[in-house]
Amino acid sequence: MKRFAALFNTIDQSTRTNVKVAALADYFSDATDADRLWTIALFSGRRPRRAVTTTRLREWAAEEADIPLWLFEDSYAIVGDLAETIALVLPPNPSSDNRSLTHWITELRGLAEVAEPQRKAFVLAAWAALGGTERFLFNKLITGGFRVGISQKLMTRALARATGMPETELAHRLMGNWHPDDTTWHALIEAADASADASRPYPFYLAYGLEDGPESLGDPDHWRAEWKWDGIRGQLILRDGDYYVWSRGEELMTDRFPELARTIDHLPPGTVLDGELLVWLPGSDTPASFNALQARIGRKTVPKKLLAEAPVVLHAYDLLEWQGEDIRHHPFATRRALLEEACADLPADAPLRLSPQIPFGSWADLATHRAAARDAQAEGLMLKRADSPYLAGRKKGDWWKWKLDPLTIDAVMIYAQSGSGRRANLFTDFTFAVWNGNDLVPFTKAYSGLTDAEFRQITAWVRKNTLERFGPVRKVTPHHVFEIAFEGIQPSPRHKSGVALRFPRMKRWRQDKPLQEANTLDDLNEMLRQYG
CATH class of the missing domain: 3.30.470.30 (DNA ligase/mRNA capping enzyme)
Incomplete structure (x- = not known):
């Protein structure tokens, strides 16, 4: 696990592709076959199933950290990531554990077969044995939320450097419905006929x-x-x-x-x-x-x-x-x-x-x-x-691809919610509304399209202009107009507005446009008649 944690730190802390490829190639050259196979699986989204409910993990972490559960929940709302919150609130300890990534995954997957007291004892013992990044990664594995920004292209480049095999062949080998339970490093990467699986697709x-x-x-x-x-x-x-x-x-x-x-x-x-x-x-x-x-x-x-x-x-x-x-x-x-x-x-x-x-x-x-x-x-x-x-x-x-210009509409932000990960301290997820007479009717949500500087600016404004709170969601004073871009529109009885948008995102923040000049529900319905 120490070796895997060091690899994760290198990848997570660098934005340079060459650094990530070199770290992965070194790891694939030195790690055991089982750890190499599980690393490819984890980095390509083949995660172990969740072994313990998040409710129990929150309760056990608060108990072990000797803090009330409400304080843990408030911390979780700020951090935005359960695994990271647990790692931060637990008492720090240096990791002296040398067991492998494969060992910990095997143990975690066996938890489904034991009673809850044994699950709790195992988790607490793991938290006591692991420290730093190893503990954080253990939490990611146990919550079933392990995600790392490694593209298949980057993975195949690293494997090609470590094995001397062509990238195109490796890309094909990694496609399909394989899992560490039903293959080996040799069968997946080194075997002479890796295309024996009749269902295996080609890389797109x-x-x-x-x-x-x-x-x-x-x-x-x-x-x-x-x-x-x-x-x-x-x-x-x-x-x-x-x-x-x-x-x-x-x-x-x-x-x-x-x-x-x-x-x-x-x-x-x-x-x-x-x-x-x-x-x-x-x-x-x-x-x-x-x-x-x-x-x-x-x-x-x-x-x-x-x-x-x-x-x-x-x-x-x-x-x-x-x-x-x-x-x-x-x-x-x-x-x-x-x-x-x-x-x-x-x-x-x-x-x-x-x-x-x-x-x-x-x-x-x-x-x-x-x-x-x-x-x-x-x-x-x-x-x-x-x-x-x-x-x-x-x-x-x-x-x-030469796509049509997106459809757009000007809308008013009425709700805001914090993001997750590195944006957990920013309000990035917004609900937008259009006018229906004198009322604002919500019709879509969007969370992408602004720069980090704009997200920081709107976050400061949200904190000063919150009208009500509903858990992580804040109702804000109607004031800001955004141009919302989207690819399509269709009727939706589940939405109060009666419409749903395809791929909505914030195209720009219309700080030049007053609230009253936002579009109307009639405008949306006209788009629905024309493009729906």
Whole structure:
């Protein structure tokens, strides 16, 4: 655990990528196989389940620190992180414990099988044995809240340096539904055939946003354009007579989209498609809004009624594997031609469609198509260089997303709540309202878009202008107007305003605009009629 804590400190205290890569590479070179495997798992979101309820941990920590529970709760509200609060309130002690990361994870996972008095005794003994960062990390593990800002790209760079293996191969090995319980360091990283798992997806190729138009990209003849759909990006994998559906966030979603099982009848084994999962009603020329897809998100099983009301198709726009061969290194134009050939004889009721390309002769011509994106239920355009391979991760140069400008509305801040982590001492989460006659009606929340300096400024104002407190939430004097940007709007009976926004964020703080000039509920409803 000491070695893992030292690695965590180096990563947490540095903003330099090279420092983080070097620290990880050194760790992967020296640690035991079990600790290396668990470190990759933890840094990629594969956390142990919570072993003890947070209620009990708060009670035990307050008792051990000899402070009343209300004082612990107030401290927690200020710190914003339970693991850190516990580490801070407990009596300090130097750590003399040399047991490994794997040992502590194994012990924690065994707590589910013992009675509460034994759980408490174990936790108190661990707090007494561990100090400093080790204690903090133990708390993170026991609460099931371990998160570290390590991207897969950074992880694969470090592994490549430690093992001498290519980054692209390592990125593929780390994909899929693996867990330390069902694999080993050797099987995951070193074994000759790491692609034996039929369900394993490929790392997704991610595009950068195009801010100033495509003219700087050169000759338009070298580029291909298609709609940027507003759905869920996923890979459909057909191997060994079965099918698998993966989200861009590396979540296996097969059970949520049973209609895609019929693709086995139309495409050969050894096919991997990249595309967009969309609700597409029979007879419609465009997909349904993202709001229709939300009913399918988060469900492990889908009832027949919902399957009929919100049928999902995969709009395929790239072919990554064909007849069992990885073809990502081929130019996009070649992959696209193979994809068109594969989809040429699909029946009309197949849960798979070929995402159309948009013909254009000039950048101005393409801009005209982009302006009609919302009519097609799209967010904008994707631009892909015809000769580009399918790479792993976010690369600049060959793929670009040219999104529509967001919708905006001016709203009044009426509630504020503290953030978490490094922003636990700042008010960063706000509720906004629009006018309905003489009343302010709340309609959305937002927590991103301001600079740290602006958050500090608004925090000072909130502390002086609080009208009421509701736990961590403060009702404030209506005064400040913010421009709220969002990607879409849909009806919502759960909200008092009757609408819900997609991806709301603060675009700017309108300190130049008086309270009375904020938008109205009628303005929102007009947007709903136009874009909903």
